[in-house]
Amino acid sequence: MTESWVNSAQRIGVDLHLELPATGGRRAALIAALRDAVVDGRLPPGTRLPPYRSLAADLGVARNTVADAYAELVAEGRLTARQGSGTRVADRAEPVRAAARTPKKSPPRARVPRHDLRQGAPDASEFPRAAWAASYRRALQSAPSEAFGPGDPAGRPELREALAEYLARARGVRTEPGRIVICSGFAHALRLLFGQGRTGGGVLRGPLAVEAYGLGFHRQLLATAGVRTVPLPLDEGGALVDRLGRERAVLLTPAHQFPTGGPLHAERRATVVDWARARDGVVLEDDYDGEFRYDRKPVGAVQGLDPERVIFIGSVSKSLSPALRLGWMVLPERYVDAVLAAKGEREAWASVPEQLALADFVVSGSYDRHVRRMRQRYRHRRDRLVEALAAHAPHVRVTGVAAGLHAVLRLPPGTEASTVKAATWHGVALDGLGAFRHPDTDMAARDGLVVGYATPPEHAYAAAVDALCAVLPPP
Template identity: 85%
Template sequence: MGESWVNYAERVGVDLHLELSAPGGRRAALTGALREAVRDGRLAPGTRLPPYRSLAADLGVARNTVADAYAELVAEGWLTARQGSGTRVADRVEPSRAATRAPRKMPPRARGPRHDLRQGSPDASSFPRAAWLASYRRALQGAPSEVFGPGDPAGRRELREALAEYLARARGVRADPGRIVICSGFAHALRLLFEPGHAKATARGGPGSAVLRGPLAVEAYGLGFHRRLLTAAGVRTVPLSLDEDGARVDLLGRERGVLLTPAHQFPTGGPLHATRRAAVVDWARARDAVVLEDDYDGEFRYDRKPVGAVQGLDPERVVHIGSVSKSLSPALRLGWMVLPERYVEGVLAVKGEREAWASVLDQLSLADFIASGAYDRHVRRMRQQYRRRRDRLVEALAEHAPHVEVTGVAAGLHAVLRLPPGTERSTLKAAAWQGVALDGLAEFRHPEERTPEDADPAVRDGLVVGYATPPEHAYGAALDALCAVLPPP
């Protein structure tokens, strides 16, 4: 007879798969299948079974076959039958096999560090749950029905309009909603720009073309993940040396573009000098090249007003990329690109015909969060909190390790601690032994960049300390542990 699906949805609200191919006739097969379903827990105690006639019709068997099977299971104690209550699974039955099996031995769970001072994450405990929930509710209640269909690959118009206003006001970006494309973060933006995608990706490209092509100049210190992503897309990255004024854009040559973190160089700290901001735009104009601006934490500046975006100098030569991963949470997976007009069609072609990355409901919630002023309030509150944390870090080092220089503290969520030459690796080992998670400066160096011995003093041995990651109650202990592992003078 084979396998049969019994649909109880209209009667008892569950679906049940019964195997009726066992030998011994239809009644024996049905009795065994029901007994197995109870034993395995697929039919829970108290579950009401369908009437004889209904189950017989579903399975294509005689009514008496079902009645006999039920009667046998009632006699065995698997089922109960009462007048007016129907046939139900007995409350006390043999435990399921899953419950009686010996527990599977799980591998021991790796213990995390006692103190997490790695860069890259905001304080997760400070996520504005109440305000976000209020925005989510308003967005959900006011959402038109078409929101629940396939999403627009450009992103919801509501969010693009809110971002255009906010970025113009807070970051000096010259943005039109029609030139903003929503993505899931900076890495996703790089994929949309550089990975081969669609025949319409560029006006000059054929099938499989990417929107942008290499070689691409990158800062000599940056996230290795981004470099590896570009390499996987066939883009050669050329390191651009750094000094106290930021990236040496005067060394740019025949590259097709340059990737910069001009508001707060990652990870060494410090903004790109004003003359170099103008110079890189002039270079892009002369070379018909493009500047990729990673504005990863531009809102968090402590000693003066935030540095405006380079995009404001020439919207047709700069791709401005941002996200909420530092300001709100990386869990939201929401970012944006403000594109030169000539790249919009290509990016949308690569992205596809519908939104496949960023939740439409989260987009609407962020649009409300920005428009209601909650985003500004949250950023101001976190700016004050992170500044206090930065100050505590500086004060702790001044007291316990005055020989260690702290740099890159005017902005962002991390600082760089300059170490004596040759001590970075041993300090990281000592920190790991004491349960302190830290990043070393060498981890972020481009493999083709000069060694620290030959490089500018601004980028020699050091630690990249993320002071935003620990929850507030654990921050003091994390600072004590950090100071304890630093090398002596």
């Protein structure tokens, strides 16, 4: 039988885990255990070992047993002992022994693309590190002590107050802090609204009308929750909301339809709100990139037309970084308590320090400054893409570029699959338009590419655009 011993080593600040047999020679066992830890790499070169007395007390052995074990390994060249610096693991020439003797077959790895033109992410190299760090420091220094204990499932009041002011000013949202619930992003919001699984309950029930083109991940999430989705056809004015029938709710991207582009027509905005009132239904408004508009006036939130019939959902995934995992729901009053109950245990709540930092980032004006700067940067990238296509592939029509972080390239019929394959072969990662098509829609399929122009770092953008132009089909 083997006993596990853990050395607290409080005087040197490291923990050392060794396994010694319950019976038998302790000196030989300790030498073997230390030798294995060094050879396997669990004790890397330079690691300072506990003093004799500390390790002996933790292992329940004599002090001389530890001294003899150290001396043996010093003689082998695995440890060094110097006056004033204690006993340390020596620099060793032999390689670290493999943890497993049986060779394992590694799964094939996907080829890493040289140029990433996939939609859905901002330029990670442009994250405002200095401004965010300043907000983080200020937030931690001024936060009350109770902020670091059990909190409110709705989220920190500082952030909800900051968002209520910002969303009213920038997006035309009509709300108050008590109707805002902080979540970790749009997918988390859907899980809270529709349940975690087929038996997970939820605040809303299906069927749910969705746009004929949208994220398949969201459809899969809803299907897992037992929610049937009904596709609505699209045209240049957005979803054909006059086709809504007996559904209980509808999910729209009215500021900038994803992925085809363009805002929901003003008359259709009014129509969908009237439908929700007549059906006692609700509109889910996905405001995924509403801040980034270039060639048109700002399109306000549908939520502003009727705050009691629209659930407005947003996040910082496009404006700052998806790594922050911070989003929000602006809810009609009748849904607030149910959503908070669905949120449940604290493990699902967003990080409090990051909520406080975002609140400071918004209130200080840093968020507005960052969005304005990135709006100019992304518009310039959009223009470069359009100009390059006009010069090298004038037969390819570019749409959906008045706002957002991606463009749709219309391709000749029957060329989408081969173009995506060619792009992959040449190290260009992008999405075909067909990947976003609802499988149950009777809307005619469209060949095209969804090209994200925000993801590549600035120094790599020109090469990415050139590589894209090189794989486009001829006229």
